[in-house]
Amino acid sequence: MAYIPLVLVVVILAWFVAAYNKLVRFRNQIKNAWHQIDVQLKRRYDLIPNLVEVVKDYMAYEQETLTRVIEARGAALSAKGPAAQAKAEGLLTETLKSLFAVVERYPELKANQNVASLQEELTGTENKISFARQFYNDSVMTYNNAIQSIPTNFIASFFNFAQEAYFETEPESRAVPKASLR
Amino acid sequence: MIGGIAPACPKCGGINRPGADVCYLCREPLGAVPGANALAGGSSHPAMARPPLRPIPMLLFTEAARHNVRMSALLFVLLFAVFFLLGTAIGGAYGDPRTGLGLSFVLYAILGTTAYFSGSTIVLSIHGAREAGGEEHRQLRNVVEEMAIAAGVPPPKVYVIPAAGMNAFAAGRRPEEACVAVTTGLVDRLNREELQGVIAHELAHVKSRDTLYNVCAAVLVGAVALLSDMFLRGAFWGRRGRTEEGRGGGGRGNAAFFVLALLLAVLAPLAAKLLQMSISRQREYHADAAAAGFTRNPLGLASALAKITTGGAQVPGENRGTQHLFIVNPLRVFGPDASALMSTHPPTGERIQRLRAMGGVAAGS
Numbered sequence: 001m002a003y004i005p006l007v008l009v010v011v012i013l014a015w016f017v018a019a020y021n022k023l024v025r026f027r028n029q030i031k032n033a034w035h036q037i038d039v040q041l042k043r044r045y046d047l048i049p050n051l052v053e054v055v056k057d058y059m060a061y062e063q064e065t066l067t068r069v070i071e072a073r074g075a076a077l078s079a080k081g082p083a084a085q086a087k088a089e090g091l092l093t094e095t096l097k098s099l100f101a102v103v104e105r106y107p108e109l110k111a112n113q114n115v116a117s118l119q120e121e122l123t124g125t126e127n128k129i130s131f132a133r134q135f136y137n138d139s140v141m142t143y144n145n146a147i148q149s150i151p152t153n154f155i156a157s158f159f160n161f162a163q164e165a166y167f168e169t170e171p172e173s174r175a176v177p178k179a180s181l182r
Numbered sequence: 183m184i185g186g187i188a189p190a191c192p193k194c195g196g197i198n199r200p201g202a203d204v205c206y207l208c209r210e211p212l213g214a215v216p217g218a219n220a221l222a223g224g225s226s227h228p229a230m231a232r233p234p235l236r237p238i239p240m241l242l243f244t245e246a247a248r249h250n251v252r253m254s255a256l257l258f259v260l261l262f263a264v265f266f267l268l269g270t271a272i273g274g275a276y277g278d279p280r281t282g283l284g285l286s287f288v289l290y291a292i293l294g295t296t297a298y299f300s301g302s303t304i305v306l307s308i309h310g311a312r313e314a315g316g317e318e319h320r321q322l323r324n325v326v327e328e329m330a331i332a333a334g335v336p337p338p339k340v341y342v343i344p345a346a347g348m349n350a351f352a353a354g355r356r357p358e359e360a361c362v363a364v365t366t367g368l369v370d371r372l373n374r375e376e377l378q379g380v381i382a383h384e385l386a387h388v389k390s391r392d393t394l395y396n397v398c399a400a401v402l403v404g405a406v407a408l409l410s411d412m413f414l415r416g417a418f419w420g421r422r423g424r425t426e427e428g429r430g431g432g433g434r435g436n437a438a439f440f441v442l443a444l445l446l447a448v449l450a451p452l453a454a455k456l457l458q459m460s461i462s463r464q465r466e467y468h469a470d471a472a473a474a475g476f477t478r479n480p481l482g483l484a485s486a487l488a489k490i491t492t493g494g495a496q497v498p499g500e501n502r503g504t505q506h507l508f509i510v511n512p513l514r515v516f517g518p519d520a521s522a523l524m525s526t527h528p529p530t531g532e533r534i535q536r537l538r539a540m541g542g543v544a545a546g547s
Contacts (some may be wrong), residue, residue, distance in 0.1 A: 029334070036331060117320060124324030131332035139334070169212070
C-alpha cells in the first residue's frame with residue numbers, strides 16, 4: 001500500500017517527460033520544415049540563370065519575359081523580412097510560369113533536351129516549395145494543437161512553448177472577387 | 183506531362199487538380215476546362231463544392247508506426263513458435279524431435295536475420311529492380327523527392343523495375359533506409375499527378391512503417407511455406423519408410439508426431455496466408471487516405487488506380503510471398519467491382535470510390 005503514492009509519482013513523471021519530449025520533437029520538426037523551404041527556394045535561384053542562359057538565344061522576341069524573370073529573381077533574393085520575401089517569391093513564381101507558357105509556343109525550344117530537363121527541374125522545385133510549405137503548415141498545426149490542448153498546455157505554458165505562425169500566401173490572392181449586382 | 187484529367191492553367195501552365203476553379207499557382211480562373219471532370223464521368227455540378235482536404239494528423243502515423251513495430255516483433259515471436267512446433271513435430275515424425283528442433287532453430291535464426299537485415303534488398307532483387315539513375319527517370323526522382331517533402335520523411339532510394347505492367351512497392355525497415363520501386367510501365371503511362379498519388383501512397387506505407395511489417399510477414403509466409411513444403415514432399419516421397427524400420431519402441435510416438443506434423447504442415451501455411459491477407463486491407467485504405475492528404479489531391483491516385491486496373495499490374499518475379507507489398511496485387515487484378523474475399527488488397531474499385539468521395543465526386547457517378 002505504501003507503494004501507491006510512489007507508483008503514482010513515477011507514472012506522472014513518465015507522462016510529463018513523454019509530453020515534454022513530444023513538444024520538443026514537434027518544435028524541431030517545424031524548424032526543419034522551415035529550412036526545407038529555404039533549401040528549395042535557394043535551388044530555384046540557382047536553376048533560373050541556367051534556364052535563362054539556355055533559352056535566351058531562341059527567344060529574341062521575348063526578351064521582356066526573360067528580363068522580368070531575372071528581375072523577379074533579384075528582387076526575391078534581396079527581399080528583407082518574411083512578408084516581403086513571400087510577396088517577391090510569389091511574383092517570381094508567376095514570372096516563371098509565364099516563361100514556361102512562352103516556351104510552349106516555341107517548338108524547337110520544347111524539343112531541346114536541356115530546356116526540357118531544366119523545365120522539369122524547375123517544375124519539381126516549384127512543387128517541392130509548395131509541398132514544403134504544406135508540410136510546414138501541417139507541422140505547425142500539429143504543434144499548435146498540442147500546446148493548446150489539455151493537458152499538454154500546462155507543460156507548454158510552464159516551459160514557454162510559444163505558438164508558431166502559419167505560412168500564409170499574400171492576402172489579396174485569396175480575396176473573393178466581388179461581383180457587382182448593378 | 184500534362185494529363186487529360188488535370189486541367190492545365192491557360193495562363194501559367196500549372197497543373198491543377200481536377201475540378202479546380204482557379205489555378206493553384208497564379209490564381210487565374212480556369213473556367214470550364216474540357217476534361218476537367220473526366221474522372222467524374224463528366225458530371226460537374228457547380229453546387230457540389232469540394233470539401234477541403236484535411237491533413238492526416240501526424241500522431242496517427244506515430245501510432246501506426248508504433249503499432250507496426252509491435253506487430254513485427256509479435257510476428258517474429260509467432261514465427262519462433264511455429265518453427266518450434268513444426269520443427270519438433272517433423273523431427274519427431276522421423277524419430278528425433280531434438281534434431282528437428284535444433285535444425286529448425288538454425289533455420290529460424292538464418293531466416294530472421296536475413297529478413298531483418300536484407301529483406302528489402304532481397305525483395306528488390308526478386309523483382310529485378312534497378313536504381314533509377316539517368317535522365318529518363320529525372321521526373322520520377324523529382325516526384326519522389328516532392329512527396330518525401332510532403333510526407334516529411336527522408337527521400338527514399340528510387341528503383342525501377344523494367345516491366346510493362348503497372349505497379350509499385352516500398353520496402354525498408356525504417357523511413358531513413360526506405361526505398362521505393364516502380365515499374366517502367368507505370369512511369370510511362372501515368373501523368374505527373376497520378377505518379378504523385380502512387381508515390382504518396384508508398385511513402386505513407388514508409389511513414390507508418392507498414393514496410394517493416396510487410397517484409398516480416400513476407401518472410402513468415404515464405405518460411406512457413408518452405409518448412410511445410412519440405413516436410414510434405416519428404417513425407418510423400420519415400421522418407422517415411424525410415425520411420426517404419428523401427429527404432430525400438432519409438433514407432434508409436436513417431437506415428438503421433440507424424441500426424442501432428444502433417445496437420446501442422448497443412449494448417450500453418452493456411453494460417454500464415456490468412457495473416458498475410460488480414461495485414462493489408464486496412465493498411466491500403468489508410469495509405470490511400472494518407473496519400474490524398476500528402477498530395478491534397480485524391481483524384482490523382484484514383485485515376486492512377488483506374489489506369490492500373492485497366493492496364494495490368496503484372497510484375498516480373500511476382501509470387502505469393504510478396505504480393506501484399508504492392509500498391510495493387512500483381513497476382514489478382516480485379517475488375518473495378520470484383521469482390522475480393524481471399525485477397526491481400528481491398529477491391530481496387532472500392533478504393534477508387536473512396537478516393538473519389540474524398541475528392542468530392544459522388545459515388546456512382
